[in-house]
Amino acid sequence: MATFEVDSEQHGELNCWRISSAHGELLIAQQGAQILSYQRVGEPPLLWLSEQAIFRQGKSVRAGVPVCWPWFGNLQRNPQSVQAMYRGEQAPAHGLARTRDWQLLGIEERGQALHITFELPSARGELPDWPHDVELTLQIVMGEALDVSLNSHNRGDSPVTISQALHSYFAVSDVRQVRVEGVEGLSYVETLADWEQRQQQGALAFTGETDRIYLDTPPQLSIVDPHWQRRITLASTGSRSAVIWNPWTERASELTDMADDGWQRMLCIETANVWDDLVELEPGASHSLRVSISSTAL
Structure with missing residues (x-):
């Protein structure tokens, strides 16, 4: 039987839990049910935590896996059907879930894996200016892989x-030396060039600021990191879009919660439902956005 330890920690203004098992160590915050870091035993970190992260209530931490829900990015860049769900005037970036406290429902062993479950109670009709009744849970499974599932169940009587x-920050040895495989030939939206749609040629390498929405993505993408001699594999379900982001030099220097050279050590690949990849939930319907993250030696 697997064994695990759970320790409560305070990081700045945030309540957190450090969870250790035979497979690795996970740090997670109550705010946003946000995974802050994850490291497998005997390996470099798999998820990146900014050295200058700010742990403040109401602010998402520059780290790990922030949950963007019920919209991604700038609400005004979302389809009208997503915008129409929100009744307020000032819509925060990346939705309402990542800066609210979630409830830890339980941690339990099942075989050799550890299952951690959170719920956002305020999603049941109590989010400001978003008057919809959705049962929202996040399940994390620590086993041979790290599985993260964001589950939405429409409990209301109207469509949502x-x-x-899942805005995942991956730790890399040097982003200038890594490549992303699985995107070859895909269409993508180049947000840095007036949201122009383009086509990817070959694997993706990084030579400057990158902020792209990849469309009709396959179920598996991977980060190949020759210096650390590893491949990080992302296997997703419930998604056919992905956002790939790195701020590079100038943008990173503008971010107070990232070291000026922090961009070198991170790469975001966000398992997503964005652009035309929307989630439409009829009353009683459910959807699960899931990514399984694993690493293997090259």
């Missing part, structure tokens, strides 16, 4: 349309 993402 959302966009969303």
